[in-house]
Amino acid sequence: MLNPLTLVTGVAALLLAAWCGWAAYRDQPTKDWHFIGMAVVSLLAVVQLAIGVVQLARGEKPEQGTTIFVAYLLGAFACVPAAGLMSLAERSRWGSVTVAAGGVVLAVLEVRLYDIWGG
Amino acid sequence: MTAAEEKPARLISGPGMLLVWFYGVMVVGAVSRSAYQISTEFDRAPLAYALSAVAGVVYGFITYTLVRGGETARRAALVCCAAELAGVLLVGTWTLVDRSAFPDTTVWSYYGAGYIFIPVLLPVSAMYWLRKARDTVRP
Numbered sequence: 153m154l155n156p157l158t159l160v161t162g163v164a165a166l167l168l169a170a171w172c173g174w175a176a177y178r179d180q181p182t183k184d185w186h187f188i189g190m191a192v193v194s195l196l197a198v199v200q201l202a203i204g205v206v207q208l209a210r211g212e213k214p215e216q217g218t219t220i221f222v223a224y225l226l227g228a229f230a231c232v233p234a235a236g237l238m239s240l241a242e243r244s245r246w247g248s249v250t251v252a253a254g255g256v257v258l259a260v261l262e263v264r265l266y267d268i269w270g271g
Numbered sequence: 272m273t274a275a276e277e278k279p280a281r282l283i284s285g286p287g288m289l290l291v292w293f294y295g296v297m298v299v300g301a302v303s304r305s306a307y308q309i310s311t312e313f314d315r316a317p318l319a320y321a322l323s324a325v326a327g328v329v330y331g332f333i334t335y336t337l338v339r340g341g342e343t344a345r346r347a348a349l350v351c352c353a354a355e356l357a358g359v360l361l362v363g364t365w366t367l368v369d370r371s372a373f374p375d376t377t378v379w380s381y382y383g384a385g386y387i388f389i390p391v392l393l394p395v396s397a398m399y400w401l402r403k404a405r406d407t408v409r410p
Contacts, residue, residue, distance in 0.1 A: 219311075223303055235292060242288040250292045257296055260387075 154203055154269055161196040161228070162262035168193050168232070169255025172239075176248035182239040190236045190251065193258070197229045200265075215270025224265050231258045282340045282348070282404055290397050293389060294334040300386070301327030301378045308375070316375035322362060326378045326390075329355050333397070349401045356394035359383060363391070 168189050172182060182190075204225045208214075214221035235254025239247030283291050305323035313320055329351055336348040363382035366373050376385055383390030 219307060223307070227299060227303075234295070238288055238292055242284065244285060246285045246288050249286075250289050253289060253292055 154200070154207060155266060157196070157200050157203060158262050158266050158269070161193070161200055162259045164193045164196055165232070165255045165258035165262065167255075169252045169259070172248045172252040172255065176245045176252060179245045181243045181245065181247050182236070182251055186239075186248070186251065187236060190232050193255070194229075194232045194236075197232065197258070201225045201229045204269075214268050216268040221265070221268050224261055224268060228258055228261045228265065231261060280340055280342065280345075280404075282337050282345055282401070286396075286400055287337060287404070290393070290400060291334060291337050293393055294330055294337065294397075297378070297386070297389065297393065298327060298330045298334055301330055304378070316373060319373045319375045319377040319380070322377045322379060326355075326358065329358070345401055345404060349398060352394040352397045352401065356391070356398070359391045359394065 171189060172186055175182065175186065204221065208218060208221070232251075232254050235251045235257075239251045241247075242250065281287070301323055305320050305327055308316075308320045309324065333348050333351045333355070336344040336351070359379045359382060362377060362379035366376070366380040373380060378386065379390055382388060
């Protein structure tokens with residue numbers, strides 16, 4: 153249940169990164185549609201956080217330790233919203249680059265989450 | 272002119288915002304990692320974990336100075352970035368020369384290869400940005 157979601161979230165994060173990278177390439181700030189995209193990716197991370205906590209509550213153990221697993225879940229949850237807020241403060245192409253970087257960071261976190269949970 | 276004096280000059284406009292993002296990520300990464308490792312298995316690799324903690328503190332300070340802005344903060348950030356770069360190069364070389372000193376990796380091991388070389392690229396781009404910002408910061 154968790155691993156397919158990790159894959160979907162990681163791919164969505166990369167798509168978001170490419171989309172915002174494209175906006176930056178065209179010298180545009182993030183717009184409403186980008187924020188909807190960020191909301192979708194953030195929602196996936198929230199669902200992932202919830203399912204992860206439920207799995208833990210059911211007594212399943214992540215391969216590399218519960219603390220690390222929860223820390224990465226929280227990091228993945230906070231990643232894109234934080235980048236989105238920063239792009240609100242920076243209304244230029246650099247705001248778009250920041251969100252693109254946020255998407256890449258989230259994708260890396262998802263790969264780590266997959267390892268930590270034990271694929 | 273008075274407006275420029277009242278408010279510290281922004282260091283986080285344009286590319287500065289991207290730098291703050293990456294520094295923020297590194298703060299969370301280095302601090303949480305070292306906090307976890309020091310509290311659970313400090314005896315395994317005390318040097319490595321202590322160095323990760325130092326890296327986290329340096330990243331935190333640079334992030335703060337970038338967000339705060341102004342000429343003093345710009346200079347402080349520049350010094351810290353130089354120290355950070357020196358740290359990455361020193362620890363990176365150290366881990367290559369004497370692997371036995373590091374049973375576990377640090378944030379700065381192998382020039383930050385575990386973090387896709389962000390630790391070594393970040394101070395270089397930050398110093399470039401801060402030097403460029405000097406012209407706009409000064410009235």
